Amino acid sequence: MAAEVEKKPVSMIDPSQLLRPEPTFNDKPIDAFRDYSVDDTDPIKERVRRTYYLMHSNVTVDLVKQKREKWLKFNHFKATVKDALIKLNELVDESDPDTDLPNIVHAFQTAERIREDHPDEDWFHLTGLIHDLGKVMAFYDEPQWCVVGDTFPVGCKWADSIVYGPESFKDNPDTYNPKYNTKYGMYKPHCGIDNLLMSWSHDEYLYQFLLHNKSTIPEKGLYMIRYHSFYPWHAGRDYRHLSNEKDEEILKWVTEFNKYDLYTKSEKVPDIEALWPYYEKLIEKYIPGICEW
Incomplete structure (x- = not known):
């Protein structure tokens, strides 16, 4: 199957296939x-x-600014990380073609596969468990299209590697705004991805939540969370004209995380109740107590 992929132009395949792990990584065919x-x-x-x-x-651009103003006050509810994770029992991600299981199953699938490969990096296990936790916004009147899915910068030309391509933005007013529809748009060359205004999603919300609640997860874990859905950059290799040297290091972290996030999805459901005691200890270590959401 790999030979088939190599014959196709990159623009004709999902770029994440270029970073895929060995076919034995999961019981599901990688090309699926x-x-x-x-x-x-x-x-x-x-x-x-x-x-x-x-x-x-x-x-x-305007909508993202509105959502940041709304959500980054962290005044919607208070809860422990475990209680917020349990909410994901009720959430099926409407943007995900790979699973229709509740999101909490994916959380434990990701965490446990990371734990298997990196047994001594407990912060990484927890990062895998919570990486989608920002999706709790969907329980507070946010439509899923503003919560889930791949992310991309607003305020500049849409990249070809975005899911469904630039054609899917034909009804977006920024597509026709000369301030935003050029290669650099409102940005400067190599300004760094930290300086891009990203489409609003669970990634940015959870990253900002962790900073606000003074989590002690290492920087690399925070960046894995912040950019794990930024497929046009970490898999599609777009937006290189906006990234800088620091971003190359971030890219390594996000790419390592990506294979666990994407390729662990299967019908095999972990024994979540049996796993809670281990992960509760990690939550208490890195994000303790009742948090502001």
Whole structure:
């Protein structure tokens, strides 16, 4: 199958395949992940397409600023990290073509696979467990298109490697705004990805949440969380004209995390109740107590 992929132009395949692990990483065929082909007879594919088209039509510079103003006050609710994770029992990600299981299953699948490969890096195990926790916004009147899915910068030209391509932004007003629709848009060359205004999502929210609540997860874990959905950059290799030297180090961390985030999705459900005691200790170590969300 790998030979087939190599024959195709990069623009014709999902770029995450270029970073994929060995085929034995999971019991699911690697080429079956991130299939965004259009098929209106398949309810999951149609759900995914609809979610992304809504996202790409509505996520503008102004909307992102509004969402940051709304959510970064951290005044919506108070809860422990465990209680927030339990909420994910009720959430199925509408942008995900690879699973229709509750998001908490994916959280434990990711964490346990990281734990297997990196037994001594407990911060990494916890990073895997909580990386999607920002999706709790969906329980507080945020539509999923503003919570889930791949991320991208607003305020500059849409990259070709964004899911469904630039055509999916045809109804987005920023597409036609000369301040935002050029290669650099409102940015300067090599300004660094930390200085990009990213589409609002669970990534940025959780990253900012961890800073606000004084988490002691190492910097590399924080960046794994902040950019794990930024596929056009870490997999598509777009936006290089905006990244800098520090971003190359961040890219290594995010790429390492990506294989656990993406390729652990399967129908095998971990024994979550049996695993809680271990992860509760990590939560108490790195993000203790009742947090502001």
